[in-house]
Amino acid sequence: MTQGIGYAHGKIILMGEHAVVYGEPAVAIPFPAVKIKATVEKNQGKTSIDCLFYKGLVDEMPELLESLHKAIDISLQKIKKNDWLTIKIESTIPAERGMGSSAAVAVAVTRAIFDYYDCSLTDEQLLEIVNEAEKIAHGNPSGLDALMTSSHVPYYYIKNQELSPFDLNLHGVLVVGDTGITGKTKEAVQDVADKVKHSPETYGADIRALGQLARESLYFLENDLPEELGKHMSAVHKLLRDLGVSSKELEQLITAALSAGALGAKLTGGGRGGCMIALGKDKKHGIDIAQSLANAGAAETWIFEMNGGSIID
Ligand code: MEV
Numbered sequence: 001m002t003q004g005i006g007y008a009h010g011k012i013i014l015m016g017e018h019a020v021v022y023g024e025p026a027v028a029i030p031f032p033a034v035k036i037k038a039t040v041e042k043n044q045g046k047t048s049i050d051c052l053f054y055k056g057l058v059d060e061m062p063e064l065l066e067s068l069h070k071a072i073d074i075s076l077q078k079i080k081k082n083d084w085l086t087i088k089i090e091s092t093i094p095a096e097r098g099m100g101s102s103a104a105v106a107v108a109v110t111r112a113i114f115d116y117y118d119c120s121l122t123d124e125q126l127l128e129i130v131n132e133a134e135k136i137a138h139g140n141p142s143g144l145d146a147l148m149t150s151s152h153v154p155y156y157y158i159k160n161q162e163l164s165p166f167d168l169n170l171h172g173v174l175v176v177g178d179t180g181i182t183g184k185t186k187e188a189v190q191d192v193a194d195k196v197k198h199s200p201e202t203y204g205a206d207i208r209a210l211g212q213l214a215r216e217s218l219y220f221l222e223n224d225l226p227e228e229l230g231k232h233m234s235a236v237h238k239l240l241r242d243l244g245v246s247s248k249e250l251e252q253l254i255t256a257a258l259s260a261g262a263l264g265a266k267l268t269g270g271g272r273g274g275c276m277i278a279l280g281k282d283k284k285h286g287i288d289i290a291q292s293l294a295n296a297g298a299a300e301t302w303i304f305e306m307n308g309g310s311i312i313d
Helices: 062-079 101-116 123-138 144-150 185-198 200-222 226-242 248-259 283-295
Strands: 004-015 026-043 048-051 084-091 155-157 171-178 264-268 275-280 300-307 310-312
Touching: 004 101, 004 144, 004 200, 004 226, 004 264, 026 101, 026 144, 026 200, 026 300, 048 062, 062 101, 062 123, 084 101, 101 123, 101 144, 123 144, 123 185, 144 155, 171 226, 171 248, 171 283, 185 200, 200 226, 226 248, 226 264, 226 275, 248 264, 248 275, 248 283, 275 283, 283 300
Parallel strands: 048 084
Antiparallel strands: 004 026, 026 084, 026 155, 171 275, 171 300, 264 275, 300 310
16 A cells, blocks of 8 residues: 555543543543544655644644654554654644544544554554553543544543443534633643642542533433533533633633523633533524634634534534
């Protein structure tokens, strides 16, 4: 084969970010509105990564590139090859914004390498490789990002437990707003860990409350209860704010979404920048919320119809 190709997409955490690192459940959906494509070819010299995606970011966060090299090295070890490769990455996933960009790039590159060598890659192998890479990018990954950027179905996810996909049966639209600011998930995860360690009675209770909200939300998602889900989203955001992972820009976008009548709104992913999500009743409501987010300074918005079972972007 002259070229290997691999794909991945973004993800949205509806409930349970940060708490999922501590064994609490999270609820997440694939977000194919943003995607990544990796191509792999043999190279005569050193392995090179042409990664427009991370330009400008790698100076600030060299571990992003390091984690990608890890995924490449493990993939080659598993395939028992020692070649130099040229890897090209094209992505529409904004990096470090809570949409799973670092996991997605590792998923796409791993798939492209296995495709190049015409080797089969099981889901378990893929998750193992990507989670190893994510340890560099994210420090202590729960495994949720690797799963969601490689899967096409929503999951109710608990770390180290059997995977459980669920039926999304909600009529409503999800509006995603990007603050345009990089989130630095690794630092946010570490700061939450410090808080939980030093004040377990306060922050440990927040983590458990986030888990409970995720558990209850699964029922709302499966049984088309958008109003209830919206209230839980806002309750989750309050807890995440207490944990110190919101930001001024996220608060501005969340306030704007709620003033446009969103049923609920929260940050999504690691926080400290990155993206927020709001729940709207229908497409028209979603457009109004997106307009309100743009007026409040969102760098980009996406409207995602969850049409009672199918996810339409
Ligand atoms: C990052 O997208 C989600 C976090 O919960 C970290 C993790 O699950 O590894 C903050």
